[in-house]
Amino acid sequence: MTEHMPQGFRLAGLHCGLKRDERKDIALLVSDAPCTAAGVFTANLVKAAPVLRDQAILAGHGARVRAVLANTGSANACTGEPGLRDARTSAERAAALLGCTPDEVLTLSTGVIGLPLDMVVMEQGIAGLVPALRPDGWADAAAAIMTTDTRPKLASVQQGGYTITGIAKGAGMIAPNMATMLSVVLTDAAITPAALDRALRHAVDRSFNAVTVDGDTSTNDTLALLANGAAGNASLTPDSADFMAFQHALTTVCLSLAQQIVRDGEGATKFAAITVSGAASDADARLAAKAVAHSPLVKTALYGGDANWGRILAAVGYSGAQVDPDRVALHFGSAAFNLTPLQVVAAGQPLPYDEAAATARFTQPEIEVLIELGLGAGQATVWTCDLSHAYVDINGHYRT
Amino acid sequence: MTEHMPQGFRLAGLHCGLKRDERKDIALLVSDAPCTAAGVFTANLVKAAPVLRDQAILAGHGARVRAVLANTGSANACTGEPGLRDARTSAERAAALLGCTPDEVLTLSTGVIGLPLDMVVMEQGIAGLVPALRPDGWADAAAAIMTTDTRPKLASVQQGGYTITGIAKGAGMIAPNMATMLSVVLTDAAITPAALDRALRHAVDRSFNAVTVDGDTSTNDTLALLANGAAGNASLTPDSADFMAFQHALTTVCLSLAQQIVRDGEGATKFAAITVSGAASDADARLAAKAVAHSPLVKTALYGGDANWGRILAAVGYSGAQVDPDRVALHFGSAAFNLTPLQVVAAGQPLPYDEAAATARFTQPEIEVLIELGLGAGQATVWTCDLSHAYVDINGHYRT
Numbered sequence: 145m146t147e148h149m150p151q152g153f154r155l156a157g158l159h160c161g162l163k164r165d166e167r168k169d170i171a172l173l174v175s176d177a178p179c180t181a182a183g184v185f186t187a188n189l190v191k192a193a194p195v196l197r198d199q200a201i202l203a204g205h206g207a208r209v210r211a212v213l214a215n216t217g218s219a220n221a222c223t224g225e226p227g228l229r230d231a232r233t234s235a236e237r238a239a240a241l242l243g244c245t246p247d248e249v250l251t252l253s254t255g256v257i258g259l260p261l262d263m264v265v266m267e268q269g270i271a272g273l274v275p276a277l278r279p280d281g282w283a284d285a286a287a288a289i290m291t292t293d294t295r296p297k298l299a300s301v302q303q304g305g306y307t308i309t310g311i312a313k314g315a316g317m318i319a320p321n322m323a324t325m326l327s328v329v330l331t332d333a334a335i336t337p338a339a340l341d342r343a344l345r346h347a348v349d350r351s352f353n354a355v356t357v358d359g360d361t362s363t364n365d366t367l368a369l370l371a372n373g374a375a376g377n378a379s380l381t382p383d384s385a386d387f388m389a390f391q392h393a394l395t396t397v398c399l400s401l402a403q404q405i406v407r408d409g410e411g412a413t414k415f416a417a418i419t420v421s422g423a424a425s426d427a428d429a430r431l432a433a434k435a436v437a438h439s440p441l442v443k444t445a446l447y448g449g450d451a452n453w454g455r456i457l458a459a460v461g462y463s464g465a466q467v468d469p470d471r472v473a474l475h476f477g478s479a480a481f482n483l484t485p486l487q488v489v490a491a492g493q494p495l496p497y498d499e500a501a502a503t504a505r506f507t508q509p510e511i512e513v514l515i516e517l518g519l520g521a522g523q524a525t526v527w528t529c530d531l532s533h534a535y536v537d538i539n540g541h542y543r544t
Numbered sequence: 545m546t547e548h549m550p551q552g553f554r555l556a557g558l559h560c561g562l563k564r565d566e567r568k569d570i571a572l573l574v575s576d577a578p579c580t581a582a583g584v585f586t587a588n589l590v591k592a593a594p595v596l597r598d599q600a601i602l603a604g605h606g607a608r609v610r611a612v613l614a615n616t617g618s619a620n621a622c623t624g625e626p627g628l629r630d631a632r633t634s635a636e637r638a639a640a641l642l643g644c645t646p647d648e649v650l651t652l653s654t655g656v657i658g659l660p661l662d663m664v665v666m667e668q669g670i671a672g673l674v675p676a677l678r679p680d681g682w683a684d685a686a687a688a689i690m691t692t693d694t695r696p697k698l699a700s701v702q703q704g705g706y707t708i709t710g711i712a713k714g715a716g717m718i719a720p721n722m723a724t725m726l727s728v729v730l731t732d733a734a735i736t737p738a739a740l741d742r743a744l745r746h747a748v749d750r751s752f753n754a755v756t757v758d759g760d761t762s763t764n765d766t767l768a769l770l771a772n773g774a775a776g777n778a779s780l781t782p783d784s785a786d787f788m789a790f791q792h793a794l795t796t797v798c799l800s801l802a803q804q805i806v807r808d809g810e811g812a813t814k815f816a817a818i819t820v821s822g823a824a825s826d827a828d829a830r831l832a833a834k835a836v837a838h839s840p841l842v843k844t845a846l847y848g849g850d851a852n853w854g855r856i857l858a859a860v861g862y863s864g865a866q867v868d869p870d871r872v873a874l875h876f877g878s879a880a881f882n883l884t885p886l887q888v889v890a891a892g893q894p895l896p897y898d899e900a901a902a903t904a905r906f907t908q909p910e911i912e913v914l915i916e917l918g919l920g921a922g923q924a925t926v927w928t929c930d931l932s933h934a935y936v937d938i939n940g941h942y943r944t
Contacts, residue, residue, distance in 0.1 A: 444940045
């Protein structure tokens, strides 16, 4: 599949022993040439060592990055100064083998919080990764960053002579022992740092920031975006005619990855799109949609296939968004399963709708909840999954 | 038990048919004399009809109240103008039989959102309640407001010649079909409206507003407080020497009721007190404690008896409170089971603590989580329960 992937990158993923079982646990993504880079990081004040290090590297906007090293098994969070040293040492080892400087190597970690990296195992892993690097190593790299994920996540768009491809992991925002959403997106487009950063912020706001599994924000969330220019296009700036197309393609890749994370959420059996329109502002629409998507009562109703519109109205009511209860309308649909939206609430009160038709929509694996506030032009969609017995299974266990 | 209850009140609770099974579903609490009254109501913008009506009655502060009528089975929420008419009609029927005005009767509802009150059944219920009123009807009234609660909730304090006694229902902030936290607190103390209102706000902030089951705020939450003065004490004002004692006693009653609600939370198997100290302010401490208490990952860890301190630090980190990750300390204890606090984190990093000792604390039915931020003098405690398989069972079912 290399012909559909961005040019000038090599990847590898393997098992080095950071995970106790035999699954892959360390990945390396390398560009042949130095890359323009941008990143977004967790808003949690408790930030893992690699997050602090990567943020410092990318803070200057002009950073040139060659590689991303990612490990599972340990989140390297709440590890203090020794944790920062371990992140730095890992980058140094990779840089020495790759022939670049340590600051050209970003590091990403996910796993148990508070557990120091096993540096002997890490160094063995890094030594094994470098000779394994190859242009078609995407599947290995995507597999090597998985924790409670049940399947690897990859998305790719090709247009205008360049390709944008990303991998991600998710499952829970903080999985049982593991932590985090991690994503690395690579492109061979030529693009300036300012344009790359702007496109990334636009894309993340409409993708990763619009999904929720359990509302918990991890210590390690990181998305790293590298552009090596190997496609040979005229370098994109924020003012380029083609910039919007790049931004749109990047958003498409990020949205696909974010939705894959929700579909593979811990214990998820349903995928739901919560759309709020007619809000006083886009921000209000987002607020209302997030309240619905976060509500344990709505999420258990999704799980049970119970078209419980009262819980949805209640969540909208406490969301903090401007709401006139007498104007709210609500529809349930499942476009993916050819079920058109059925209106169940008008002017804040239930219609004499067909309960069987509502249930038919709420029992599909993909559900649309459409909330119309009747106040303005604000709108937003948030994607979420249900709250199932399996979520409690996965997260109720001892860390053993 | 009437000698330990506030004088001059009569209560009744019975089954009239609003619930399909044979459980009690309607309650009436009546004072022989008009009462000073105060109330607190849901912050949800989607408010049930009885909430809107009661708020209007109590808005003037000088309201004289004689009775509280409470029903289960229907929340009378999202029912529009007909719902308001039904609430009014219910009060009129009770008032006619009690010989007072309709505005002297508050009404509380809990049950299915959007389902109109069955007024034929309601009127039968009201007609049956009035002759059943008696001074020792507390247990019947407490039973008649239960929905998914597994046991009635009652708390009482006697001091200074007067008594304060309350009943409450909870289970889920919004239970499956049912909605709401409802509470009625009666006292025979003589107290001015301003003093009653002030004491109530103080008490609620430290009790009902400091507990959480699932973070969902219902359309119907109501606490009504009635004081009939039958104890014959000199009427309490905010400046009375005895006012603080009244406020403290009221807080004790409300805290007991609020904690009973959490202990009987939907599917709850554990009761946890999350205390944050050393915060920059009390508000920050509350913010951090609530983030921990709301986190599905912390709640499933409580369920599983997993002393997963990383999830707690992560929740503190995203709470919005001012946090210096390098100053955070964390202890786990279970005073109720004679297990003293065990420190597991110092300066943001794990100590080499005994995992078995931590687990011993986290597997008790009552768990203390003590978080010290090291920034200031702010502190707060929030009480919560775990997130269990049974919560998903209860809330994942169809509304049938």
